[in-house]
Every structure is written in structure tokens, then in C-alpha cells.
Amino acid sequence: SQPSVGDFQRAYQSLAAETGRILSIHVSSGFSGTVEAARQAARALGERCRIEVIDSGTVSMALGIAVIAAARAARDGADLDACAEAARSVLRRERLTVGLDTLEYLRRGGRIGRAQAFLGGLLRLKPIITIRDGEAFPLARVRTRRKALEEMLTICLADDAIAEAVVMQATTPDDAAYLAEELRRRRPGVAVHLGRFGPVLGVHGGPGMLGLLVVLAEEPRAQP
Structure with a gap:
């Protein structure tokens, strides 16, 4: 079953203790309600942390490759917007x-x-x-x-x-x-x-x- 809103809230709260920016990339909303649960949890966290939730529109390694691109950008020092764009760029291509x-x-x-x-x-x-x-x-x-x-x-x-x-x-x-x-x-x-x-x-x-x-x-x- 998909992660619940509460699952995402706990994960985001734990990460928010260490950072003010979170990138959250997920399986297509056409296959799962995971993205909506993530968005609800992000809204509940309010202004304490900026959370960017991306609906990949895809599945499996088509999602995985985009996540890897975002992780590489983060490793190289990119900010949240640049990491999100790295993932979206792969998804577009x-x-x-x-x-x-x-x-x-x-x-x-x-x-x-x-x-x-x-x-x-x-x-x-x-x-x-x-x-x-x-x-x-x-x-x-x-x-x-x-x-x-x-x-x-x-x-x-x-x-x-x-x-x-x-x-x-x-x-x-x-x-x-x-x-x-x-x-x-x-x-x-x-x-x-x-x-x-x-x-x-x-x-x-x-x-x-x-x-x-x-x-x-x-x-x-x-x-x-």
C-alpha cells in the first residue's frame, strides 16, 4: 500500500530538523495516491520547511533515473530549484x-x-x-x-x-x-x-x- 500522509509527515519532520529544503519525487499520480499524500503532508508542515513535491508521471527506473539526476545535482552543490530541474529535465527527455x-x-x-x-x-x-x-x-x-x-x-x-x-x-x-x-x-x-x-x-x-x-x-x- 502507498505511504500515508502521516508517514510523509514523520519523514519530512525528521528531515526538516536538518535542512530547510526537501525535494520529494514520486511515482505517477496516475498509478498511485502517493503524490497527493506527500502534498498534503508538505502543506501540513507549513512554513517550517520548503518542500518541493514532484509527480514524475512515470514508474520504475524511469522514475529512478530522474531521482538519481537530482541526487547528483545535490551532491554537486546545486540548490533545491536546480535539483528539481535536473529531475524534470530527465523526465522530459x-x-x-x-x-x-x-x-x-x-x-x-x-x-x-x-x-x-x-x-x-x-x-x-x-x-x-x-x-x-x-x-x-x-x-x-x-x-x-x-x-x-x-x-x-x-x-x-x-x-x-x-x-x-x-x-x-x-x-x-x-x-x-x-x-x-x-x-x-x-x-x-x-x-x-x-x-x-x-x-x-x-x-x-x-x-x-x-x-x-x-x-x-x-x-x-x-x-x-
């Missing part, structure tokens, strides 16, 4: 592709969103979706698992300017290893990480769920 064996688990969990349009004609096809703001959006559908892997690579590598990538899996480590190997081969020099979907996402996506996340490189800043 993310491209998430998810391959499923079936949409049935999303349908049962009420998370199918606009991918509902795929249901009628799927038959034995493998759906490929993306997730935005807690809703599933259809991208493609293919007949075999291997074609699904190739289509995921094609979608995510459509942009050449990739800074880093993450492959996520729940029950398919061999497929994840294949995607990671292909990413490294096709985009030498791009950092490729391996991660796992948590049990909640695994329940919604079903066995065989596989994710491919790329973070596009930042555009060069214009010279003054």
Missing part, C-alpha cells in the same frame, strides 16, 4: 517502451488506458506500449517475441542523441540481456543499465513484461 505478452493483466488492473483500442484485434499479437501519466498508450503490435524485441529497439533508437538507457524485466533476464547487448552494439559509448520491475508493476504487466527506457541527450545550450 525519457522515452519508455514496454513489451507485453498480453494486455489482459492491464485490463484486469484497470490500467489499460488508450491501449484499449488494441484489445479487439490483438488475437495472438504481442502489444508494445508506452506509459504516460499512469496510462498505457499503444505503440505497435507484432506476432513474435523476437519481433517485439526488435520493434522496441527500433522505436527507442529512432533518435540518435541518446545519453543513457535502462533495460527492465521481471521474468525474462535472457531477453533483457539481449536488448542490453544490442543497445551497446548499436550505440557504442551509451551507458546501458539493467533493472527489474517491482512486484506491483509485474502484477499489472503480467509475465514476460519487458521495458526499454532511453534518455535523450540534452540539447547544447546556446552561447551568449
Whole structure:
């Protein structure tokens, strides 16, 4: 279950004893009430501490990579606003592709969103979706698992300017290893990480769920 308002109040109060600024980044409000609980707790704390709550609009390592970016900014001495922007910058540049064996688990969990349009004609096809703001959006559908892997690579590598990538899996480590190997081969020099979907996402996506996340490189800043 999600953290309660009281859980957040206790966490914020503990941190407020050491700092006057807190950055709190969370899973998409489309999937969980965590963000709203965090906001209520932040309001309850009042003026004692500035708390910036960010709804990531995403899940899993798509959220994790943004949190890591904020943590790196903080480590380098950035202030709260700059740390928040570091996270938001990553979130804006993310491209998430998810391959499923079936949409049935999303349908049962009420998370199918606009991918509902795929249901009628799927038959034995493998759906490929993306997730935005807690809703599933259809991208493609293919007949075999291997074609699904190739289509995921094609979608995510459509942009050449990739800074880093993450492959996520729940029950398919061999497929994840294949995607990671292909990413490294096709985009030498791009950092490729391996991660796992948590049990909640695994329940919604079903066995065989596989994710491919790329973070596009930042555009060069214009010279003054």
C-alpha cells in the first residue's frame, strides 16, 4: 500500500530538523495516491520547511533515473530549484517502451488506458506500449517475441542523441540481456543499465513484461 500522509509527515519532520529544503519525487499520480499524500503532508508542515513535491508521471527506473539526476545535482552543490530541474529535465527527455505478452493483466488492473483500442484485434499479437501519466498508450503490435524485441529497439533508437538507457524485466533476464547487448552494439559509448520491475508493476504487466527506457541527450545550450 502507498505511504500515508502521516508517514510523509514523520519523514519530512525528521528531515526538516536538518535542512530547510526537501525535494520529494514520486511515482505517477496516475498509478498511485502517493503524490497527493506527500502534498498534503508538505502543506501540513507549513512554513517550517520548503518542500518541493514532484509527480514524475512515470514508474520504475524511469522514475529512478530522474531521482538519481537530482541526487547528483545535490551532491554537486546545486540548490533545491536546480535539483528539481535536473529531475524534470530527465523526465522530459525519457522515452519508455514496454513489451507485453498480453494486455489482459492491464485490463484486469484497470490500467489499460488508450491501449484499449488494441484489445479487439490483438488475437495472438504481442502489444508494445508506452506509459504516460499512469496510462498505457499503444505503440505497435507484432506476432513474435523476437519481433517485439526488435520493434522496441527500433522505436527507442529512432533518435540518435541518446545519453543513457535502462533495460527492465521481471521474468525474462535472457531477453533483457539481449536488448542490453544490442543497445551497446548499436550505440557504442551509451551507458546501458539493467533493472527489474517491482512486484506491483509485474502484477499489472503480467509475465514476460519487458521495458526499454532511453534518455535523450540534452540539447547544447546556446552561447551568449
